[in-house]
Amino acid sequence: MILLAVGLTAFAASTARGQLPPRTHRTRADPRRAAPFLPAVQPSGLGSPVDCVIVTPDSLADIYQRLADYQTRVGIATVVRNLSTVRAADPRSNDVAQAVRSFLKAAHDLWGIRWAVLAGDHEAIPMRYARVLFSETTDIPSDAYYSDLDGTWDGNGNGIYGEVGDSLDMNPDIAVGRLSATTRADAQVLVAKAIHYATSPAAGALTKELILAEVLFPTDWQPGQLVSVDGAISAESLKVRAPSCTAVDRYYENYTRYPGSLALTKPAALSALGRGYGIVHHIGHGARSQLSIGNQVINLSELATLANGDSVGLWISSNCASAAADYECVGEEVVRNPSGGALAYVGATRDAWPGIDYEISTALMDRLQHGPATTLGEALEDSRATLLPLARAETQERWGYFETILLGSPALPIWSCAPGALAVTRPSSVALSAPSFSVTVLASGAPAESALVVAWKQGEEYRVAFTDAAGHATVPFHPGSTGKFSFAVTVPGNLPFLDSLTVTADAPAHFALRSFGVRDSIGGDGDRVADAGETFALAGSVKNAGTAASSGGISIAVLALTPGLSVTQGLARLPALAAGAEGVLPDSLRVRALAIPGTARAEGLRVIVTDAARSDTTDVPLAVSAAALLLAANGFDDSPAAGGNGNGILDPNETVRYRFTIADEGSGLGRGISVHLRNPGAAVTILDSTATLGDLQPGSTATTVALRVRAGSSVPAGALFQVRADDAYFHSWSFAVDAVRPGTPANLRTVIPGFDRITIGWDAVSASDVAGYRVYRAPDDGS
Numbered sequence: 001m002i003l004l005a006v007g008l009t010a011f012a013a014s015t016a017r018g019q020l021p022p023r024t025h026r027t028r029a030d031p032r033r034a035a036p037f038l039p040a041v042q043p044s045g046l047g048s049p050v051d052c053v054i055v056t057p058d059s060l061a062d063i064y065q066r067l068a069d070y071q072t073r074v075g076i077a078t079v080v081r082n083l084s085t086v087r088a089a090d091p092r093s094n095d096v097a098q099a100v101r102s103f104l105k106a107a108h109d110l111w112g113i114r115w116a117v118l119a120g121d122h123e124a125i126p127m128r129y130a131r132v133l134f135s136e137t138t139d140i141p142s143d144a145y146y147s148d149l150d151g152t153w154d155g156n157g158n159g160i161y162g163e164v165g166d167s168l169d170m171n172p173d174i175a176v177g178r179l180s181a182t183t184r185a186d187a188q189v190l191v192a193k194a195i196h197y198a199t200s201p202a203a204g205a206l207t208k209e210l211i212l213a214e215v216l217f218p219t220d221w222q223p224g225q226l227v228s229v230d231g232a233i234s235a236e237s238l239k240v241r242a243p244s245c246t247a248v249d250r251y252y253e254n255y256t257r258y259p260g261s262l263a264l265t266k267p268a269a270l271s272a273l274g275r276g277y278g279i280v281h282h283i284g285h286g287a288r289s290q291l292s293i294g295n296q297v298i299n300l301s302e303l304a305t306l307a308n309g310d311s312v313g314l315w316i317s318s319n320c321a322s323a324a325a326d327y328e329c330v331g332e333e334v335v336r337n338p339s340g341g342a343l344a345y346v347g348a349t350r351d352a353w354p355g356i357d358y359e360i361s362t363a364l365m366d367r368l369q370h371g372p373a374t375t376l377g378e379a380l381e382d383s384r385a386t387l388l389p390l391a392r393a394e395t396q397e398r399w400g401y402f403e404t405i406l407l408g409s410p411a412l413p414i415w416s417c418a419p420g421a422l423a424v425t426r427p428s429s430v431a432l433s434a435p436s437f438s439v440t441v442l443a444s445g446a447p448a449e450s451a452l453v454v455a456w457k458q459g460e461e462y463r464v465a466f467t468d469a470a471g472h473a474t475v476p477f478h479p480g481s482t483g484k485f486s487f488a489v490t491v492p493g494n495l496p497f498l499d500s501l502t503v504t505a506d507a508p509a510h511f512a513l514r515s516f517g518v519r520d521s522i523g524g525d526g527d528r529v530a531d532a533g534e535t536f537a538l539a540g541s542v543k544n545a546g547t548a549a550s551s552g553g554i555s556i557a558v559l560a561l562t563p564g565l566s567v568t569q570g571l572a573r574l575p576a577l578a579a580g581a582e583g584v585l586p587d588s589l590r591v592r593a594l595a596i597p598g599t600a601r602a603e604g605l606r607v608i609v610t611d612a613a614r615s616d617t618t619d620v621p622l623a624v625s626a627a628a629l630l631l632a633a634n635g636f637d638d639s640p641a642a643g644g645n646g647n648g649i650l651d652p653n654e655t656v657r658y659r660f661t662i663a664d665e666g667s668g669l670g671r672g673i674s675v676h677l678r679n680p681g682a683a684v685t686i687l688d689s690t691a692t693l694g695d696l697q698p699g700s701t702a703t704t705v706a707l708r709v710r711a712g713s714s715v716p717a718g719a720l721f722q723v724r725a726d727d728a729y730f731h732s733w734s735f736a737v738d739a740v741r742p743g744t745p746a747n748l749r750t751v752i753p754g755f756d757r758i759t760i761g762w763d764a765v766s767a768s769d770v771a772g773y774r775v776y777r778a779p780d781d782g783s
Contacts, residue, residue: 020175037072044602046603052077054081058084067194070198078411101145101146115176116176118143129141142162144405159761168392171385176377177408179409201415205308207417211239213231214284215229215230231253231283234318243369276308276340279314280342283318291317303333312342312343314342315334316347316364318352322348324348331345332407347404350403359386359387374413375412428502430485436475437475439453441453441467441473443491448471454487455485457484463475506547512543514541516618520537524536538585543581551614558608599628600667602622603621607619628666630663630733631660632662635648638657650720661703662704669697676726677689679721681720683711685711686707719737720737746762760775
């Protein structure tokens with residue numbers, strides 16, 4: 001099905017546009033020191049910046065690491081983060097979708113990501129259902145939730161996302177694509193297609209474009225009848241946008257009106273799809289399980305038989321619901337096809353509008369085939385943003401904005417013509433002691449300006465450089481050991497040049513820091529994690545990666561790069577190291593993570609290793625964790641055994657036992673926790689003031705033995721006393737306790753805005769000391 005907007009101009013264009021922010025050039029690393037690609041596990045300002053994040057179920061992470069490694073190799077620094085890591089970063093998120101979006105926002109703000117890959121189907125990484133009221137009330141599954149990272153998408157807090165009243169920004173912050181795999185086999189197909197297309201595509205397919213166009217209205221059109229909306233009109237506009245290097249094959253239902261086009265029939269369409277094209281357009285009716293071809297349809301089982309092999313390309317579908325990835329759909333079928341099908345698929349998750357499809361598809365072709373060099377994800381985000389500002393109101397543009405998704409890798413360039421080949425002059429080897437090496441790049445025999453050159457030795461050095469107008473670049477390079485490293489050059493419109501070069505040993509000695517970490521069994525709690533306030537030694541070793549022994553003994557100096565660390569003992573020595581020998585970092589080196597601020601944070605150290613002849617420097621990130629204590633539960637025991645009257649309330653002249661539970665909701669161990677009752681109110685006497693809890697693991701709770709409190713002739717209306725929790729690192733948390741419980745939440749209500757979620761609400765409790773609510777879930781079995 002496809003929707004026709006009555007009373008609207010079918011192909012009207014918006015007057016104001018939104019788009020992705022321009023790419024920013026990262027601050028270049030110090031060319032005098034190694035800059036390995038070592039991002040933190042969680043988004044952080046410390047460690048390496050990241051360009052692309054692949055979020056995936058844990059079971060598929062190793063498969064998508066291959067795609068991440070390829071992208072990193074060609075200059076798009078990419079990490080894979082599994083869902084368990086993502087959920088751990090935001091344990092209070094309402095659902096998986098919110099946790100993933102929260103992670104992507106942190107990755108955008110702290111790492112500076114440009115792209116995100118949702119590497120799972122809707123069951124694993126759900127689309128967010130956005131509410132539209134245009135034409136009818138509909139919840140549209142959308143991945144735009146992950147690209148527009150401003151706000152919550154539920155500004156009015158009613159549990160319904162994407163409403164006009166939620167005041168969405170709708171300008172994309174990152175480019176998002178979905179590799180919708182349900183099995184490891186699916187994931188392997190998707191990764192293999194992406195890498196093969198990027199590195200060795202079938203050149204013949206890239207110079208061909210296919211357009212399949214129906215008469216849209218009337219839906220039962222027969223030759224000789226009047227045409228209300230003809231998909232061939234949009235098709236002809238796409239045809240003239242094709243670059244001169246491309247031949248366009250056109251199959252139209254109303255083919256007699258368009259010279260050179262062929263009759264659109266099911267056999268003809270299947271035959272053409274089986275040959276393979278660089279770009280395929282379908283303009284017509286559709287559903288999640290089929291494509292309409294005149295008075296017939298192509299279903300999922302028939303699409304599964306496509307055997308176009310490596311001749312895969314981008315499919316752009318201007319039809320209804322063929323990308324409804326919350327079900328098994330056409331788009332998923334063709335991109336998962338191991339024998340051919342499609343590389344990537346752009347389409348709608350619900351009913352589509354012809355005018356909106358036209359605007360998005362033409363904008364996408366303009367960006368991919370004629371604009372500055374870009375990637376598929378960037379081009380689609382900017383094309384969808386052409387629907388702004390009209391999409392911010394209840395319009396067909398809003399509908400189209402939400403429903404248009406990409407089933408494919410967003411960081412992948414799309415070939416508009418057959419790619420050229422680069423000629424690259426580079427050394428076959430680089431000496432370990434050499435500070436840099438030179439590269440010259442030619443494209444079509446001419447110097448290639450702004451060619452991206454990437455040298456990567458995993459765990460030791462990751463360096464990016466650009467060529468000048470003469471095609472020359474000097475690449476700073478400081479590996480820590482001999483051996484192979486990846487070398488890549490990319491120029492838009494050309495195949496990537498991929499090679500492996502060798503670091504050779506020529507230095508008398510070369511010192512590399514290995515397996516660096518925290519050793520807090522000395523002076524700390526022994527969990528190998530630096531906690532705020534903890535003093536620790538350093539784990540790891542120094543290896544002589546050179547070809548000769550060091551010039552005498554070795555000195556090691558440790559310096560703090562960030563203000564949250566204090567080096568209490570920063571000098572140590574090792575005996576001379578023979579070539580290839582390794583020495584453990586001395587226990588005498590000591591670092592303290594300052595207690596203030598008492599929050600989890602990213603810090604950094606510099607380690608300098610020196611002998612009589614040379615000095616090697618390594619900067620290392622260091623994550624500092626911290627406890628965050630909360631008074632999770634408390635109450636009075638005024639039973640007769642405790643000295644009270646048993647009514648559960650602190651009454652005048654009554655002695656009670658005060659019971660409470662402390663929770664650690666932080667990332668670090670609460671070490672040596674003690675609790676003190678202090679600052680009693682008027683006529684309140686604290687009989688037992690101190691309790692000891694010991695160590696409290698992150699995410700755990702501890703309950704004390706009861707402490708006794710006695711009220712005088714009256715009970716204060718305000719705070720009775722304070723509960724203060726202290727740890728061994730001199731952090732303190734204080735909580736006021738009064739005799740009045742917050743009221744019970746009233747008017748509990750539920751809303752079911754979609755089949756995958758329930759929204760719960762209640763009237764706010766009027767109490768200034770309400771810290772939050774706990775929501776419990778149980779099976780619907782009467783328990």
